Amino acid sequence: MKRSGLTLVLGMLLGSGAMLAGLAQAGRLAPARPDALVALAQQVEVAHRRVDLLLEQGDAAAAIATLEALRQQRWPSREDGGDLGVELRHDVYGRLVRLRLDFPDVDPVPDAALLAMLDEGLGADARAVEANPFTARLVALRGEVLESLGRDDDALGAYEEALELNRTLLERELEGM
Amino acid sequence: MTREQQPSAVTDPGWEAELRAGAAQDLGDDGEPAHVGSVEPELAIVRLLLHAQAPAELEAARQDAIWAELARATAKTPWWRARWVFWAAPALAAAAAVLLVVSVRIDAGPGRDDATAELLEQQFALLAPAARADVAKRVDGARQTLRGELLAAARGDGSAPAGGAP
Numbered sequence: 217m218k219r220s221g222l223t224l225v226l227g228m229l230l231g232s233g234a235m236l237a238g239l240a241q242a243g244r245l246a247p248a249r250p251d252a253l254v255a256l257a258q259q260v261e262v263a264h265r266r267v268d269l270l271l272e273q274g275d276a277a278a279a280i281a282t283l284e285a286l287r288q289q290r291w292p293s294r295e296d297g298g299d300l301g302v303e304l305r306h307d308v309y310g311r312l313v314r315l316r317l318d319f320p321d322v323d324p325v326p327d328a329a330l331l332a333m334l335d336e337g338l339g340a341d342a343r344a345v346e347a348n349p350f351t352a353r354l355v356a357l358r359g360e361v362l363e364s365l366g367r368d369d370d371a372l373g374a375y376e377e378a379l380e381l382n383r384t385l386l387e388r389e390l391e392g393m
Numbered sequence: 394m395t396r397e398q399q400p401s402a403v404t405d406p407g408w409e410a411e412l413r414a415g416a417a418q419d420l421g422d423d424g425e426p427a428h429v430g431s432v433e434p435e436l437a438i439v440r441l442l443l444h445a446q447a448p449a450e451l452e453a454a455r456q457d458a459i460w461a462e463l464a465r466a467t468a469k470t471p472w473w474r475a476r477w478v479f480w481a482a483p484a485l486a487a488a489a490a491v492l493l494v495v496s497v498r499i500d501a502g503p504g505r506d507d508a509t510a511e512l513l514e515q516q517f518a519l520l521a522p523a524a525r526a527d528v529a530k531r532v533d534g535a536r537q538t539l540r541g542e543l544l545a546a547a548r549g550d551g552s553a554p555a556g557g558a559p
Contacts, residue, residue, distance in 0.1 A: 250538045250542070253532065253535045257535075300531050348524055349520035349521050349524045350521075352513070352517065352520075353513070356513035356514070375509045379512075379513065
């Protein structure tokens with residue numbers, strides 16, 4: 217009798233632990249290929265540092281070229297790289313488009329091409345991933361480009377979507393404090 | 394001062410008051426106004442004299458009024474009191490208000506969106522450091538998973554018999 221009670225308590229503890237772990241990972245797809253994700257993360261980190269350095273030197277063209285080269289690589293799918301792979305892609309595309317908007321005279325690209333680039337970066341799985349600042353920024357940049365194209369209603373929709381994502385993130389940050 | 398020393402003019406309005414005061418002193422012991430009626434003819438003469446004098450004064454006042462009216466009529470009207478101002482001013486004010494509203498809306502459109510884009514960039518700058526730390530943490534987790542898989546594969550290659558798995 218005593219032994220069965222102990223077993224019950226242990227089972228409850230294990231169950232609650234599994235539930236908490238599940239909640240912590242809720243909405244986050246684990247990568248099927250962690251090797252692809254780790255390699256991608258290293259590439260992105262190196263590219264960010266290189267871009268930081270180039271911008272400090274005032275070489276915006278080289279910074280843009282660095283991110284363009286990274287953009288041309290084969291990105292892992294959401295199944296292979298998980299949600300984190302998508303977030304890394306959004307991070308790179310976001311910084312690339314930000315630089316292109318900030319330095320329009322460097323290797324000029326039409327707004328329509330920028331919009332296509334943003335849609336390429338967002339992909340079909342942008343709304344499936346959990347709210348994160350990189351996706352929110354990419355959506356906000358899409359709003360800026362749409363505004364430049366004179367599509368004010370679409371721009372407003374993009375801004376509202378980005379603000380909603382950030383509101384969720386800020387609330388989460390405040391809850392965690 | 395007595396009336397003999399400085400006689401009052403009959404046209405002086407105070408003269409009537411003095412006359413009535415003197416008549417009041419002439420009241421009898423029983424209070425009956427026995428002699429009050431005796432001053433009425435004198436008062437009638439005084440009123441006649443006043444009436445004879447009044448037209449000249451009235452004529453002067455009338456002339457003043459006429460000259461004032463002429464001055465008003467012949468004076469140049471300021472522009473802000475012109476007749477056209479009464480209907481043009483509201484129309485101009487309405488047009489100015491419309492222009493102001495339209496210009497404010499034109500300015501507010503892009504300005505508001507610029508502000509939104511700027512706000513979103515500020516929010517990103519605020520959220521990005523924690524997000525990057527979270528990314529690094531999750532990549533470490535993936536790296537540990539990968540290490541575990543590689544170790545397991547290495548053990549499987551070295552110890553497990555070949556063809557163990559179907």
